[in-house]
Amino acid sequence: MTFTKTTEQSSKHEHLEKMSVHELLFNINQEDKTVPLAVEKALPQIAILVNQIVAKMKLGGRLFYIGAGTSGRLGILDASECPPTFGVPFDLVNGIIAGGDKAIRRAVENAEDNATQAWIDLQEHGINENDVVIGIAASGTTPYVIGGLESCNQNNITTGSISCNAASPLSQTAKFPIDVVVGPEFVTGSSRMKAGTAQKLVLNMISTATMIQLGKVKGNKMVDMQLSNSKLVDRGVKMIMGEIPVSYEVAAKLLEKYGSVRKAVDNFRDKSQI
Numbered sequence: 001m002t003f004t005k006t007t008e009q010s011s012k013h014e015h016l017e018k019m020s021v022h023e024l025l026f027n028i029n030q031e032d033k034t035v036p037l038a039v040e041k042a043l044p045q046i047a048i049l050v051n052q053i054v055a056k057m058k059l060g061g062r063l064f065y066i067g068a069g070t071s072g073r074l075g076i077l078d079a080s081e082c083p084p085t086f087g088v089p090f091d092l093v094n095g096i097i098a099g100g101d102k103a104i105r106r107a108v109e110n111a112e113d114n115a116t117q118a119w120i121d122l123q124e125h126g127i128n129e130n131d132v133v134i135g136i137a138a139s140g141t142t143p144y145v146i147g148g149l150e151s152c153n154q155n156n157i158t159t160g161s162i163s164c165n166a167a168s169p170l171s172q173t174a175k176f177p178i179d180v181v182v183g184p185e186f187v188t189g190s191s192r193m194k195a196g197t198a199q200k201l202v203l204n205m206i207s208t209a210t211m212i213q214l215g216k217v218k219g220n221k222m223v224d225m226q227l228s229n230s231k232l233v234d235r236g237v238k239m240i241m242g243e244i245p246v247s248y249e250v251a252a253k254l255l256e257k258y259g260s261v262r263k264a265v266d267n268f269r270d271k272s273q274i
Helices: 021-032 035-041 043-057 069-086 117-123 143-154 169-173 194-213 230-243 248-258 261-272
Strands: 063-067 093-097 132-136 158-163 176-179
Touching: 021 194, 035 043, 035 194, 043 063, 043 132, 043 158, 043 176, 043 194, 063 069, 063 117, 063 143, 063 194, 069 093, 069 132, 069 194, 093 117, 117 143, 132 143, 132 194, 143 158, 143 169, 158 169, 158 194, 169 176, 230 248, 230 261, 248 261
Parallel strands: 063 093, 063 132, 132 158, 158 176
Antiparallel strands: none
C-alpha cells in the first residue's frame, strides 16, 4: 500500500475566515461526525492489540504510550485516568511525551525529531519483555515515536501504534498497528482536531476493554474505582445498594470500612453466608 499523508491534505472547506460562527461550528461538526465511522473500520486491529495487552498484563506486564505533542498528551491523559477509574497501580499504564513533563503544557522545540530519546525514556521505567509499548502519532512519521518502537522491536517488546494515515512508517514499524484514516482536517494540517478525536476514542477503547478483561469492572460498574471525592463516594454507596439489600446508611458504613465497592460487597456476602 502506498503511503499518503491524508492528515496533511488540503481541507475540503475553503475561505474559513469568511464563514459565520454558526457556519464554522456546523462544518466542524460535520467533519467530526466522520470520525467514529473511521474508528469502526479499525475495530479488528484494535481488538488484536487489546488481546496482546491483556495477555502481557496477566504476566505482570505494563502498558506504555509514547507520543509527541497532542498525541503524547492524549496518551498521558488516558494513562492518568486508569488508576482512579479502575483502582490499578499508577505504574500499570504510563504515558510518555517527547520533551518530558514540561511538554505537557508547552511545546518543546525539536523534541519529536529525536529518534533515540524514546528508548532512553522507556529505559528509565525498566521496560522489559512483559510490557507493551504503543506509539501514537497522527501523521505516523514522528521520529521520536518510530525510533522508540524500533528499539522495542529489537528488544522483543510488543509494539502497537495509532496513526491516522494508512501504511505510515509508524504502522509499518509496529507489530500491531491501528490505522484510523480520518482524512483532511477542517483547518488544513490541524491534526489536533479529527485525528486527535480519533486517537482519544481508540485510547478509550484500549484501556477500558483491557481493564474489563482483567476483571476491573463488575456488571457495568467501576467497582474498584478510587473514592477520591464526595461524588465518587456517593456513587460507590449506591453501587453497593444495587448489589446487596442494605440501606444507604449501611452501605456507606460498609464502604468506609472496606475502602472499595468490591471489598464491601464481597465481605458482606461472605459474612451473610456464615
